[in-house]
Amino acid sequence: xxxxxxxxxxxxxxxxxxxxxxxxxxxxxxxxxxxxxxxxxxxxxxxxxxxxxxxxxxxxxxxxxxxxxxxxxxxxxxxxxxxxxxxxxxxxxxxxxxxxxxxxxxxxxxxxxxxxxxxxxxxxxxxxxxxxxxxxxxxxxxxxxxxxxxxxxxxxxxxxxxxxxxxxxxxxxxxxxxxxxxxxxxxxxxxxxxxxxxxxxxxxxxxxxxxxxxxxxxxxxxxxxxxxxxxxxxxxxxxxxxxx
Ligand SMILES: [Zn+2]
Numbered sequence: 399x400x401x402x403x404x405x406x407x408x409x410x411x412x413x414x415x416x417x418x419x420x421x422x423x424x425x426x427x428x429x430x431x432x433x434x435x436x437x438x439x440x441x442x443x444x445x446x447x448x449x450x451x452x453x454x455x456x457x458x459x460x461x462x463x464x465x466x467x468x469x470x471x472x473x474x475x476x477x478x479x480x481x482x483x484x485x486x487x488x489x490x491x492x493x494x495x496x497x498x499x500x501x502x503x504x505x506x507x508x509x510x511x512x513x514x515x516x517x518x519x520x521x522x523x524x525x526x527x528x529x530x531x532x533x534x535x536x537x538x539x540x541x542x543x544x545x546x547x548x549x550x551x552x553x554x555x556x557x558x559x560x561x562x563x564x565x566x567x568x569x570x571x572x573x574x575x576x577x578x579x580x581x582x583x584x585x586x587x588x589x590x591x592x593x594x595x596x597x598x599x600x601x602x603x604x605x606x607x608x609x610x611x612x613x614x615x616x617x618x619x620x621x622x623x624x625x626x627x628x629x630x631x632x633x634x635x636x637x638x639x640x641x642x
Contacts, residue, residue: 404626405638411585411609411626418497419583420489421602422632423504425590425614429483429633432507435474443474457565464548464556471559476525476543477507484637485589486513491640493517500579504591504598506561519576521568521598523561530555568597580604588620589613590632 412418424434433439435451444451447466453459454470482490490513492498500517501510508526510518528537532555541557542549549557562568580586584607592614593599602620612624613635621627628635 404628408611408626408635408639411611412492412497415497415585415609417499417583417607418492418585418587419500419502419579419605420498420587420589421502421580421591422485422589423591423593423595426485426503426632427480427483427505427507427509428590429485429631430477430480430507430509432477432480432505432509439474444470452564455564457563460558460563468542468545468548472543475506475559475561476539478539478543480507480509482509482513483633484640485633485635486510486515488636488640490514499583500576502576502580502598502601504595506559517579519572519579521562521572521576523559523569525559525561527560528557529560530557532556573597573601577601577604581606583607585609585611587611587613588618588624589635591618592616593618593620 441451444454454467460467486509489498489501489510493515500519501515502519502521503510504521506520506522506525508524525539528539528542529535530551530553533551533553535551537557542559551557580601581604583605586602586605586607588602590613610620610624611626612618612620613628613630613632615629615631
């Protein structure tokens, strides 16, 4: 349970900050019913086939075994009923107040945009955006969800999600923007990530601001530099913070 002194301090920091950046991972979306695909469920399903989630969600697997890729993707990566939670809603308020300079996220669920945020750097893409690999036509995720086997465009091309697969590079302009926001932030909130995924994790080393806040159930390499540390569920902390 969050103690009231830490929450009061968190509120004070937000009040005093003008350029907050939020850096988030899977733990931001768990309260929205989106499990980390590296968590036991997703891992088990992959291991049944003698694979790991990282192997199935890789570029080479996508090209070699598209049918199996889409089967796994539909079951473990798409959550059409997921809604933004207290964390997403709080960040939207911060952006409206012009205090939040950017959200840098490792998540592909698109929930920050669904909450209304515009300044979102989606390092690994977004399942809401899908396109035909032949003619570039765009498609909603429902098309992938309802397809039997490999989703196909009217032109016959394969429709793929605009997400970064293992073995694919991150979008350069997204990385540049994310790093610039972190470097110019006065407050950085790192939440729901154990900072184990590179190169994204090293982005936070660019931070030169005053206040580093870490919210994560597990220890992270940023803990020792954190002014405030919450060992809790991300949505839970934001829910208390906003008095929801
Ligand atoms: Zn097409």
